[in-house]
Each structure stands twice: as structure tokens, then as C-alpha cells.
Amino acid sequence: MTVQAKPVSASRIDNHVYKIFPNDLNARKTAFGGMIMSIADRVAVVAAERHSGNVCVTASVDSWHFVAPAKENDTLVFSVSVNRAWTSSMEIGVRVDAENSYENTRKHIVSAYFTFVAVDDDGKPLPVPALLPENEREKQRFEAAEIRRQARLNTRESLKRFKA
Amino acid sequence: MTVQAKPVSASRIDNHVYKIFPNDLNARKTAFGGMIMSIADRVAVVAAERHSGNVCVTASVDSWHFVAPAKENDTLVFSVSVNRAWTSSMEIGVRVDAENSYENTRKHIVSAYFTFVAVDDDGKPLPVPALLPENEREKQRFEAAEIRRQARLNTRESLKRFKA
Amino acid sequence: MTVQAKPVSASRIDNHVYKIFPNDLNARKTAFGGMIMSIADRVAVVAAERHSGNVCVTASVDSWHFVAPAKENDTLVFSVSVNRAWTSSMEIGVRVDAENSYENTRKHIVSAYFTFVAVDDDGKPLPVPALLPENEREKQRFEAAEIRRQARLNTRESLKRFKA
Amino acid sequence: MTVQAKPVSASRIDNHVYKIFPNDLNARKTAFGGMIMSIADRVAVVAAERHSGNVCVTASVDSWHFVAPAKENDTLVFSVSVNRAWTSSMEIGVRVDAENSYENTRKHIVSAYFTFVAVDDDGKPLPVPALLPENEREKQRFEAAEIRRQARLNTRESLKRFKA
Amino acid sequence: MTVQAKPVSASRIDNHVYKIFPNDLNARKTAFGGMIMSIADRVAVVAAERHSGNVCVTASVDSWHFVAPAKENDTLVFSVSVNRAWTSSMEIGVRVDAENSYENTRKHIVSAYFTFVAVDDDGKPLPVPALLPENEREKQRFEAAEIRRQARLNTRESLKRFKA
Amino acid sequence: MTVQAKPVSASRIDNHVYKIFPNDLNARKTAFGGMIMSIADRVAVVAAERHSGNVCVTASVDSWHFVAPAKENDTLVFSVSVNRAWTSSMEIGVRVDAENSYENTRKHIVSAYFTFVAVDDDGKPLPVPALLPENEREKQRFEAAEIRRQARLNTRESLKRFKA
Numbered sequence: 001m002t003v004q005a006k007p008v009s010a011s012r013i014d015n016h017v018y019k020i021f022p023n024d025l026n027a028r029k030t031a032f033g034g035m036i037m038s039i040a041d042r043v044a045v046v047a048a049e050r051h052s053g054n055v056c057v058t059a060s061v062d063s064w065h066f067v068a069p070a071k072e073n074d075t076l077v078f079s080v081s082v083n084r085a086w087t088s089s090m091e092i093g094v095r096v097d098a099e100n101s102y103e104n105t106r107k108h109i110v111s112a113y114f115t116f117v118a119v120d121d122d123g124k125p126l127p128v129p130a131l132l133p134e135n136e137r138e139k140q141r142f143e144a145a146e147i148r149r150q151a152r153l154n155t156r157e158s159l160k161r162f163k164a
Numbered sequence: 165m166t167v168q169a170k171p172v173s174a175s176r177i178d179n180h181v182y183k184i185f186p187n188d189l190n191a192r193k194t195a196f197g198g199m200i201m202s203i204a205d206r207v208a209v210v211a212a213e214r215h216s217g218n219v220c221v222t223a224s225v226d227s228w229h230f231v232a233p234a235k236e237n238d239t240l241v242f243s244v245s246v247n248r249a250w251t252s253s254m255e256i257g258v259r260v261d262a263e264n265s266y267e268n269t270r271k272h273i274v275s276a277y278f279t280f281v282a283v284d285d286d287g288k289p290l291p292v293p294a295l296l297p298e299n300e301r302e303k304q305r306f307e308a309a310e311i312r313r314q315a316r317l318n319t320r321e322s323l324k325r326f327k328a
Numbered sequence: 329m330t331v332q333a334k335p336v337s338a339s340r341i342d343n344h345v346y347k348i349f350p351n352d353l354n355a356r357k358t359a360f361g362g363m364i365m366s367i368a369d370r371v372a373v374v375a376a377e378r379h380s381g382n383v384c385v386t387a388s389v390d391s392w393h394f395v396a397p398a399k400e401n402d403t404l405v406f407s408v409s410v411n412r413a414w415t416s417s418m419e420i421g422v423r424v425d426a427e428n429s430y431e432n433t434r435k436h437i438v439s440a441y442f443t444f445v446a447v448d449d450d451g452k453p454l455p456v457p458a459l460l461p462e463n464e465r466e467k468q469r470f471e472a473a474e475i476r477r478q479a480r481l482n483t484r485e486s487l488k489r490f491k492a
Numbered sequence: 493m494t495v496q497a498k499p500v501s502a503s504r505i506d507n508h509v510y511k512i513f514p515n516d517l518n519a520r521k522t523a524f525g526g527m528i529m530s531i532a533d534r535v536a537v538v539a540a541e542r543h544s545g546n547v548c549v550t551a552s553v554d555s556w557h558f559v560a561p562a563k564e565n566d567t568l569v570f571s572v573s574v575n576r577a578w579t580s581s582m583e584i585g586v587r588v589d590a591e592n593s594y595e596n597t598r599k600h601i602v603s604a605y606f607t608f609v610a611v612d613d614d615g616k617p618l619p620v621p622a623l624l625p626e627n628e629r630e631k632q633r634f635e636a637a638e639i640r641r642q643a644r645l646n647t648r649e650s651l652k653r654f655k656a
Numbered sequence: 657m658t659v660q661a662k663p664v665s666a667s668r669i670d671n672h673v674y675k676i677f678p679n680d681l682n683a684r685k686t687a688f689g690g691m692i693m694s695i696a697d698r699v700a701v702v703a704a705e706r707h708s709g710n711v712c713v714t715a716s717v718d719s720w721h722f723v724a725p726a727k728e729n730d731t732l733v734f735s736v737s738v739n740r741a742w743t744s745s746m747e748i749g750v751r752v753d754a755e756n757s758y759e760n761t762r763k764h765i766v767s768a769y770f771t772f773v774a775v776d777d778d779g780k781p782l783p784v785p786a787l788l789p790e791n792e793r794e795k796q797r798f799e800a801a802e803i804r805r806q807a808r809l810n811t812r813e814s815l816k817r818f819k820a
Numbered sequence: 821m822t823v824q825a826k827p828v829s830a831s832r833i834d835n836h837v838y839k840i841f842p843n844d845l846n847a848r849k850t851a852f853g854g855m856i857m858s859i860a861d862r863v864a865v866v867a868a869e870r871h872s873g874n875v876c877v878t879a880s881v882d883s884w885h886f887v888a889p890a891k892e893n894d895t896l897v898f899s900v901s902v903n904r905a906w907t908s909s910m911e912i913g914v915r916v917d918a919e920n921s922y923e924n925t926r927k928h929i930v931s932a933y934f935t936f937v938a939v940d941d942d943g944k945p946l947p948v949p950a951l952l953p954e955n956e957r958e959k960q961r962f963e964a965a966e967i968r969r970q971a972r973l974n975t976r977e978s979l980k981r982f983k984a
Contacts, residue, residue, distance in 0.1 A: 013343050017374045022514040022842040026209075026219055027893050028283055033222025034205020041198020045190075046345045046403055049429040055190055058197025061228040063316060069221060069287060073519050075374055101377040119192055123233060152227060177835050181866045186350040186678040191401050210837045210895055213921040237683050239866055265869040350678040354537075354547055355729050356611055361550025362533020369526020373518075383518055385561060386525025391644060392553040397615060447520055451561060480555060507669050509702045514842040538673045538731055541757040565847050567702055593705040682865075682875055684939055689878025690861020697854020701846075711846055714853025717884040719972060725877060725943060775848055779889060808883060 005130040008081050008138045011050035016043050016078040017099075020070060030069035033110075036076065036096055037064065040112050043078050044092040048116035051082045051090060052128040055119055059089060062113040062148055070098040070109050077106070081138075084145035088125035089117050091145040113148055169294040172245050172302045175214035180207050180242040181263075184234060194233035197274075200240065200260055201228065204276050207242050208256040212280035215246045215254055216292040219283055223253060226277040226312055234262040234273050241270070245302075248309035252289035253281050255309040277312055333458040336409050336466045339378035344371050344406040345427075348398060358397035361438075364404065364424055365392065368440050371406050372420040376444035379410045379418060380456040383447055387417060390441040390476055398426040398437050405434070409466075412473035416453035417445050419473040441476055497622040500573050500630045503542035508535050508570040509591075512562060522561035525602075528568065528588055529556065532604050535570050536584040540608035543574045543582060544620040547611055551581060554605040554640055562590040562601050569598070573630075576637035580617035581609050583637040605640055661786040664737050664794045667706035672699050672734040673755075676726060686725035689766075692732065692752055693720065696768050699734050700748040704772035707738045707746060708784040711775055715745060718769040718804055726754040726765050733762070737794075740801035744781035745773050747801040769804055825950040828901050828958045831870035836863050836898040837919075840890060850889035853930075856896065856916055857884065860932050863898050864912040868936035871902045871910055872948040875939055879909060882933040882968055890918040890929050897926070901958075904965035908945035909937050911965040933968055 018039055024031045041058060048056040070076060077099050083091045092114045097106045118126040133142040182203055188195045205222060212220040234240060241263050247255045256278045261270045282290040297306040346367055352359045369386060376384040398404060405427050411419045420442045425434045446454040461470040510531055516523045533550060540548040562568060569591050575583045584606045589598045610618040625634040674695055680687045697714060704712040726732060733755050739747045748770045753762045774782040789798040838859055844851045861878060868876040890896060897919050903911045912934045917926045938946040953962040 013345055015341050016344050017341055017371060019370065019374060022517075025842075026221065028219050028221070028285065028287060030221055030287065032205060032209070033225070034202040034209075037205065037225070038198040038202035041196060041201065042347065043345060045196070045198075046347060046429065049403075050432075053430050053432065055192050055430075057190065057192070057194055057230075057233060058228075059230055061197070061201070061225075063227055063320075064222075064225040065320065066221075066223055075377075101374065102381050102383075104378075104381065114197075121192065123192060123194065156227075156229065177837055179833050180836050181833055181863060183862065183866060186681075189350075206839065207837060210839060210921065213895075214924075217922055217924065219922075239869075265866065266873050266875075268870075268873065353678075354549065356547050356549070356613065356615060358549055358615065360533060360537070361553070362530040362537075365533065365553070366526040366530035369524060369529065373524070373526075383520050385518065385520070385522055385558075386556075387558055389525070389529070389553075389556040391555055391648075392550075393648065394549075394551055397549060449520065451520060451522065484555075484557065505671050505673055508672050509669055509699060511698065511702060514845075534675065535673060538675060538757065541731075542760075545758050545760065547758075567705075593702065594709050594711075596706075596709065682877065684875050684877070684941065684943060686877055686943065688861060688865070689881070690858040690865075693861065693881070694854040694858035697852060697857065701852070701854075711848050713846065713848070713850055713886075713889060714884075715886055717853070717857070717881075719883055719976075720878075720881040721976065722877075722879055777848065779848060779850065812883075812885065 005132050006051055007132045007134050009134070011047045011082050013043055013047055013078070013080040016080065018076040018078070020072065020074050020076065025072055029072045031071070033064070033066055036070070036110065037112070039076070040078060040094040040096060041114065043080050044094050044114045045116065047080045047082055047092050048090055048118070051085065051131070052118035052126070054126050056116040057119055058114060059117045060115045060152065062152065064110055064112050066110045068098070068107050068109055073100070074098040075101055076109070081141070082131055083113070083141040085128050085131040088127055089115050090128055091115055091148065093141060169296050170215055171296045171298050173298070175211045175246050177207055177211055177242070177244040180244065182240040182242070184236065184238050184240065189236055193236045195235070197228070197230055200234070200274065201276070203240070204242060204258040204260060205278065207244050208258050208278045209280065211244045211246055211256050212254055212282070215249065215295070216282035216290070218290050220280040221283055222278060223281045224279045224316065226316065228274055228276050230274045232262070232271050232273055237264070238262040239265055240273070245305070246295055247277070247305040249292050249295040252291060253279050254292055255279055255312065257305060333460050334379055335460045335462050337462070339375045339410050341371055341375055341406070341408040344408065346404040346406070348400065348402050348404065353400055357400045359399070361392070361394055364398070364438065365440070367404070368406060368422040368424060369442065371408050372422050372442045373444065375408045375410055375420050376418055376446070379413065379459070380446035380454070382454050384444040385447055386442060387445045388443045388480065390480065392438055392440050394438045396426070396435050396437055401428070402426040403429055404437070409469070410459055411441070411469040413456050413459040416455060417443050418456055419443055419476065421469060497624050498543055499624045499626050501626070503539045503574050505535055505539055505570070505572040508572065510568040510570070512564065512566050512568065517564055521564045523563070525556070525558055528562070528602065529604070531568070532570060532586040532588060533606065535572050536586050536606045537608065539572045539574055539584050540582055543577065543623070544610035544618070546618050548608040549611055550606060551609045552607045552644065554644065556602055556604050558602045560590070560599050560601055565592070566590040567593055568601070573633070574623055575605070575633040577620050577623040580619055581607050582620055583607055583640070585633060661788050662707055663788045663790050665790070667703045667738050669699055669703055669734070669736040672736065674732040674734070676728065676730050676732065681728055685728045687727070689720070689722055692726070692766065693768070695732070696734060696750040696752060697770065699736050700750050700770045701772065703736045703738055703748050704746055704774070707741065707787070708774035708782070710782050712772040713775055714770060715773045716771045716808065718808065720766055720768050722766045724754070724763050724765055729756070730754040731757055732765070737797070738787055739769070739797040741784050741787040744783060745771050746784055747771055747804065749797060825952050826871055827952045827954050829954070831867045831902050833863055833867055833898070833900040836900065838896040838898070840892065840894050840896065845892055849892045851891070853884070853886055856890070856930065857932070859896070860898060860914040860916060861934065863900050864914050864934045865936065867900045867902055867912050868910055868938070871905065871951070872938035872946070874946050876936040877939055878934060879937045880935045880972065882972065884930055884932050886930045888918070888927050888929055893920070894918040895921055896929070901961070902951055903933070903961040905948050905951040908947055909935050910948055911935055911968065913961060
């Protein structure tokens with residue numbers, strides 16, 4: 001079966017919102033990073049399954065650098081798109097902003113890059129459609145995804161001797 | 165105020181368990197990666213706060229590579245330790261295994277490296293105690309933590325022009 | 329203080345996703361209506377707070393008619409917009425579809441109309457900005473919102489003598 | 493198979509309690525409406541399944557008018573009864589009060605009317621037993637349920653041309 | 657301030673329902689005991705706070721003996737009453753049944769006896785009203801509560817030398 | 821099939837941590853007892869399943885006496901071990917401490933003794949391995965477990981006539 005290429009827009013999620021709750025906050029009233037990672041993964045898998053048309057599992061996640069904290073009463077806004085597809089894997093980019101709806105401001109919290117693999121009933125990888133970037137931004141992400149992939153492979157190599 | 169160095173054992177968590185629930189599973193009956201990331205962060209912050217004696221926030225998380233899936237009825241086992249401390253940050257290593265308690269087997273699922281920062285009431289970084297590695301394994305982790313730190317800084321540099 | 333009118337697009341949420349979990353399903357493997365209502369309210373309040381710039385509370389919700397059930401493995405997709413604003417209240421429309429990402433199909437589950445009121449620290453109503461509908465669809469919703477408002481007032485009147 | 497009529501008392505739930513948690517409160521310390529709707533649905537379905545003896549799904553919910561907010565530390569008290577049964581559907585009435593257990597006061601928050609349908613394994617409607625109202629209050633609710641049913645049908649008709 | 661005695665009926669909760677969810681079940685499809693204990697405590701505290709008119713904390717819980725398992729699709733029904741009040745503490749009895757609403761059957765799962773203490777802002781015990789048992793059943797429970805109290809004190813004594 | 825005896829260390833869990841959340845606290849900012857009971861049961865079942873190699877269900881729980889409250893920002897630390905095994909049941913001891921990681925202090929909150937039974941697919945009891953206590957502490961617990969077992973049987977006997 002040949003798998004037809006799909007545009008980014010067919011799986012993109014622009015405006016997923018999550019109002020921060022008291023249980024999400026530490027004693028300094030900033031949101032736990034792990035809570036944000038967990039939601040990002042839950043939204044990213046939807047984009048991956050839309051693109052691949054199959055159940056997808058998280059294979060890896062690139063480094064997260066939190067650039068600012070999310071605070072009490074902020075609403076997290078998740079923007080998610082497939083950046084590139086390879087034989088049997090996809091990179092999904094997730095950008096998270098914290099919106100203060102009362103003051104109409106937003107700040108960037110973190111960007112994350114997930115690699116998902118589409119799997120069959122036995123957990124074996126399935127082919128995924130190619131991705132068609134259609135504008136400048138999508139093409140830039142398409143290119144960066146390949147660089148990140150190489151960085152992933154290199155880092156993994158250089159750390160092999162230290163793996164616990 | 166001088167901050168006294170502390171051994172790894174003062175903050176280590178060896179045996180945190182989480183039995184997987186139906187809600188944690190996708191349609192292939194494997195556990196969501198984001199759920200595992202979220203628990204890892206919740207346990208890692210306890211080690212970071214034990215070591216630093218202050219409220220800690222997640223500053224970054226290194227790449228995650230899931231090496232095997234966790235399944236229905238597995239129990240996740242989290243082993244957590246501070247690997248190294250710098251002026252105002254700490255690397256916390258988290259190893260996650262999936263245990264089948266019925267067959268007495270375990271397999272490695274993922275290892276993750278978190279960087280936490282201790283913060284005051286205004287979110288400003290606070291100094292953290294130095295870490296004293298006391299055995300071969302702890303010393304190896306101490307060394308690897310520094311290499312990962314350099315890799316983090318390098319990767320961040322090389323990707324700057326692509327940041328969304 | 330005069331409150332400046334705002335377009336629909338300033339608060340609109342198009343693509344909020346929720347993957348259905350085992351805990352959301354009854355013994356026939358269809359999703360509980362109350363779970364869908366609860367998420368709709370959580371997303372609608374974000375649109376209301378974006379439009380009003382203040383904390384908002386749910387004042388009323390129009391009749392819900394579930395037109396089809398959501399099933400196991402479906403992803404709920406919420407589309408939310410402010411339909412009309414009056415002196416101190418807003419109607420927020422929420423359309424919920426169930427998407428089968430594997431077969432690339434969607435079906436309409438339910439549409440709901442919430443009335444929110446912006447409130448101050450003492451729970452007293454605050455003025456809200458007028459709404460600017462900008463296209464045919466938004467104008468149609470703007471008109472329908474007023475008819476629903478009259479229906480709400482009429483129904484409430486005719487049922488007064490039965491109120492428990 | 494003939495289905496035997498049942499009295500209201502066979503399915504009634506008088507005193508279901510829910511202590512409000514920090515996560516249920518907005519920035520003005522009042523409870524989210526959607527949280528209350530979700531619990532009401534979860535309790536109402538128990539009354540519907542007791543009356544029908546089958547799995548039930550929410551078919552529609554009449555307008556909700558919140559008459560007062562529930563606050564921090566209040567306990568919600570749900571009173572639930574089947575008001576009327578038709579061929580294959582039932583109206584379930586839910587009254588929600590907020591109790592301040594420390595001052596021994598209660599106030600009415602909202603009343604809601606759910607329509608549930610009993611369904612078989614394929615989601616097809618099943619016949620439900622008739623309802624036997626046994627006292628003045630139950631008879632009044634039995635009568636009001638029919639009026640609300642007509643209002644539902646009329647409103648639905650008059651809004652058909654606006655449905656998104 | 658004298659505290660006026662109150663009847664059992666002023667705080668009694670007869671019919672609190674909880675439909676069992678997939679997440680509440682182990683691999684044999686029976687409900688976790690700890691989940692049942694947790695709900696029992698959440699309902700019991702409402703009865704304790706109604707009786708005492710103050711914030712209450714769990715001081716102790718008598719032995720639990722599960723006499724039958726609760727299963728998938730069962731609805732748990734909690735019956736809760738204050739059995740006796742002493743100077744600053746109350747015994748709350750909780751009976752849990754598992755109802756199969758489809759077959760109109762119930763079986764007894766577990767009965768539990770909680771001791772709650774009413775506390776002020778500093779956690780110091782506050783006097784609680786006396787309890788007025790009004791019928792045979794309530795008087796029987798009133799008597800049994802005192803016997804259980806003595807058993808609690810005796811057992812605690814005889815195990816002192818083994819306390820970990 | 822003979823079942824081989826196992827040492828305590830094969831199933832022991834020393835350092836399970838749970839950071840207390842806002843939702844876990846009452847109006848006096850102390851943690852709900854039922855929440856602590858529920859986590860204890862979830863961790864204890866892991867020890868029971870490790871020891872028995874089969875699915876286990878909670879058969880009974882001995883009296884709980886809360887000796888101190890857990891507070892906001894505390895981290896609960898659970899220490900869990902199998903204390904003794906009989907033909908088809910095991911006693912699991914759980915000690916819960918509240919740790920203030922910022923001040924490096926711990927206090928004892930509660931100790932609990934669970935009896936678990938290993939069950940087959942039909943819920944019938946299965947034989948469990950004998951337990952090998954290996955040091956003074958484990959032997960002391962082994963002895964105390966038998967005394968508690970007798971106390972359980974005696975108390976159950978003397979209360980039979982009062983059972984609701």
C-alpha cells in the first residue's frame with residue numbers, strides 16, 4: 001500500500017488551551033514542568049495519529065528548556081504541528097505559551113520536539129505518509145527537524161559509555 | 165551563608181512505584197510517554213528539594229529515548245538521584261523500569277536527566293550545596309552530568325537560528 | 329472606563345482536542361455526557377475571559393441535545409466562539425465533534441450555548457465589551473443568540489410555577 | 493416482555509454529597525459550573541439505570557440557570573429523582589444545593605433536567621418502565637416534565653434554521 | 657459556650673452513590689480497597705462536620721474487613737451516620753454496599769468506623785455536641801460504639817511494645 | 821506446585837514519595853486521612869503482588885491511629901514491607917512519615933497493617949510463599965503480625981452481635 005503525502009495543515013492543532021489549576025502549582029505558585037510535558041504529549045499524539053492514520057507511541061523527546069515560568073491563573077496555549085516525517089517516524093513540534101487573558105499578554109514557556117512512531121497491533125512500526133511543508137515557516141521547521149535528528153543521533157552516540 | 169556539601173544518599177529515591185492504570189494506556193495497551201514524564205518530574209523535584217533545601221523548578225530536561233514500552237499491569241519503578249550540582253542548578257537522573265510483579269521480571273523503559281533550579285519567593289535562583297559522589301557509580305554519573313551539560317549548551321547554540 | 333468592542337477572532341478557540349479515556353466510557357463504550365459538558369465549560373470560560381478581560385462565571389447553559397454518541401478511541405474536537413455580548417453577559421457557542429483520527433472522519437456530537445457573566449472580587453457583574461461579528465457565519469450566530477436569549481426568558485417564565 | 497411500572501422512591505437519590513476542592517474554584521473562589529454539571533450527570537445516570545434496569549445515555553439536558561454561586565468550603569448536596577418516563581426515555585431532575593456545614597445553612601445553586609435513554613449493546617433504545625408518582629410533589633414534577641418536554645420540542649423547532 | 661445535643665438524623669447521609677470506573681479495578685476486575693476507603697473518609701467527614709459544626713480531621717479508623725468484592729459496573733452505595741459523640745471526638749459508621757442497578761441486587765462490601773476530631777485553626781480539639789440516638793437501631797449503634805472504643809484502647813495498649 | 825519461601829527484601833518498598841497537593845488539604849491545611857489510606861493501599865498491593873506473584877486484593881485493614889497531621893508542602897514517605905505470610909494471606913505493614921524537605925525534618929503520621937489475599941481469575945484464594953525474616957526488626961514484625969492477627973479475630977468475634 002502506498003501512503004499518500006499530507007500537508008502540515010491536515011494535522012495541525014493551533015489553539016489547545018489549558019487553564020492552570022491550584023494542583024498544578026508548587027509553593028512558589030509556578031506550574032510544574034512535568035504537568036506541561038504530559039499535556040504536550042497528549043496533544044502531540046493527536047497530531048501524530050492524524051498524520052499517520054494509526055495508533056502512535058512516543059519514541060523520544062528532545063531537550064526541553066523552560067524559558068519562563070507559567071503562573072497561577074495563566075492559561076497554557078499549545079500550538080502543535082508535524083514538522084517532518086521519515087520512513088516510520090515523525091517529529092512533532094509543540095510550542096507552549098502562557099496567556100494572561102485578563103491583560104491580553106502571552107509569553108513563551110517552552111518548545112518541545114517529540115518523535116512518534118506509528119505501530120500495529122504487535123507494536124511493530126508502520127510506514128507513515130510523507131509531509132508536505134507548504135509555506136516558509138513550515139519549510140524552515142522541516143529543515144530544522146533534520147538537524148535535530150542528527151543531533152539526537154550524535155548525542156546518543158557520545159553518551160553511550162555513560163548510560164546507567 | 166555557606167551551603168554545606170551533601171552526599172548523593174541524602175536525597176536519593178530508589179524505589180518509587182506506580183502501578184499502570186487503564187487510563188494510562190493507548191489503544192495498543194502501552195503506557196503514554198507523557199504520563200511517565202510527568203511522574204518522573206514529580207519524583208525528581210523531591211530529590212532536588214531534599215538536596216537544595218528550597219523550592220525547585222524544572223529548568224530543562226534532556227532528550228528522552230524510550231527503549232521499550234510499558235504495558236498493561238506493569239508497575240513502573242523510578243530510581244532517582246542527584247548526579248551533580250553547579251552554582252545554582254542540579255542534574256537529577258531518573259531511571260524508569262517496568263516490572264512485571266507476577267513473573268518477577270523488569271525491563272528498562274527510559275532514562276531522563278532533569279535540570280532543576282532552587283528559587284526564592286520571587287523566582288530568583290538560590291545557591292545549592294555541592295554534591296559529594298561517594299562510590300564508583302556516583303562518580304561516573306558525576307562525570308557524565310558535565311558532558312551532558314556541555315552537549316545541552318552546544319545543541320542549544322547550533323539550533324538558535326531555527327527556534328520557532 | 330469605556331470598554332472597546334472586540335472581534336470574534338480575538339477570543340475564538342478552533343481546535344481544542346480531547347482524546348477519550350477508558351474512564352470516560354460507560355458499559356456500552358460511549359462517552360458520558362457530563363464529561364463532555366464539563367470540558368465544554370472549561371474551554372468556554374477561556375473564550376469568555378479573553379473577550380471580557382475579567383474572571384467569568386457560568387450563569388446559564390441552554391438545552392443540550394446529543395445528536396450522536398462519542399466512542400472509545402475517538403478524539404473530541406471543541407470549537408468555541410463568543411456569539412454575542414450584552415451589557416454584562418456573553419453567549420459562548422461550543423460545537424463538539426468526535427473525530428476518528430484513524431479513518432479521518434468526524435461526526436457532530438452536540439452544540440451548546442453558555443451564558444457567562446464577568447464578575448469583580450465581590451461577585452458583582454462587570455460591563456463587557458461589545459462583540460463585532462465580521463463575516464456571514466458570525467452574523468448569523470449573533471442573530472440566533474438573541475433569539476435563544478428570548479427563548480430562555482420565555483421558558484423560564486412559563487415554568488416558574490413548577491420550580492422545585 | 494412487559495415492563496412493570498415503578499415508583500419514584502425505587503430510584504431516588506436524596507443526599508449525595510460533594511465537598512468542594514481547591515481545583516474546583518476559579519480566581520473569585522466560586523465553583524466552576526461545568527464541574528457541577530458533570531457530577532449531576534454522574535448521579536442522574538444512576539437513577540436512570542435503577543429505573544430502567546439498563547445502561548443509560550444522556551440524550552439531552554434542559555437549560556441550566558445558576559441562581560447562586562457555590563463557594564470555597566461548601567459541600568454540594570444533590571437530590572435526584574426520575575420525574576417522568578415515556579416510551580424509551582426518562583426525565584431526571586437534579587437539584588443542587590450548597591451547604592455550609594459549619595453554619596448549618598443551605599442555598600439553592602441550580603436545578604437541572606436530564607433526558608436519558610436506555611440502550612442495548614448496539615446503542616438502540618430499549619423500552620423503560622412507566623413511573624408511578626405517589627405524592628403531591630411527585631405528581632407536580634410528573635406534570636411539569638411533560639410541559640418541559642413540549643418546550644424542548646418547540647425550541648428545537650424554532651432554532652433549526654440557525655443550527656451551526 | 658454550651659454545645660446543644662443533636663439527633664443522628666441531622667447529619668445522616670443515606671444514599672451517596674459512586675459508579676465504579678475502569679481505573680478503580682485491578683486485573684481481576686474487582687475494585688481496589690483503598691479507593692473505597694478514600695471515598696468513605698470523604699463522605700464521613702461531611703457527617704462529622706455537620707454534627708460538630710467545625711472542620712474535622714480523621715483521628716483513627718477501626719479495622720476494615722472486606723466481606724465481598726465490588727465488581728466492574730457496580731455502583732457503590734454509602735450509608736453514613738454519627739454513632740456516638742464524646743468530649744471532643746465522634747465515631748462515624750460507614751456501610752458500603754455494591755449495587756447492580758441492572759439486576760436490582762445489592763451486597764454488603766465493608767463496614768467501617770471512623771473517629772473524627774473537630775479542630776480549631778491551630779489544630780487543637782474543640783468540644784462537640786452530644787448525640788441523641790432516637791430509635792432502636794441508633795441506640796444499638798450508640799452502645800456498640802462504646803465497646804469498639806474500649807477495644808481500640810485495649811488493642812493499642814497490647815501492641816505498644818511492637819510499634820515500629 | 822510448591823511455593824518457595826522469599827525474604828522480606830524481595831518485596832520491600834522503602835522510599836515511595838508523594839508531595840501533598842492543594843486538593844489533598846482541608847480548611848485547616850492538613851491532609852485528608854482517606855487520601856493517605858488510598859495511597860498506602862496502592863503501594864501495599866505492589867509489595868503483596870511481588871511476594872505472592874499473583875493479583876492480590878485487600879481483605880482487611882487493621883485500625884489506623886493518626887499520630888500527627890501532614891501539612892501543606894510536606895512530602896509523604898511510605899515504607900512498606902510484608903510482615904508475615906500465612907496459607908493464603910499476607911500482612912503488609914505501611915509506615916507513613918511526613919517530610920519537610922526544606923528543613924530536613926520528618927515526623928511519623930500513621931502506621932497501617934493490611935491483609936492481602938492472592939486470587940485466581942475467579943477470585944478464589946491462591947497459596948502464597950512463606951516469608952523469611954532475616955534480621956531483628958523483621959523478626960519482631962513477624963511476631964507482632966501474629967498477635968495482630970489474633971486481635972483481629974477476637975475483636976471480630978466480640979462485635980458480631982452489633983454488626984449493622
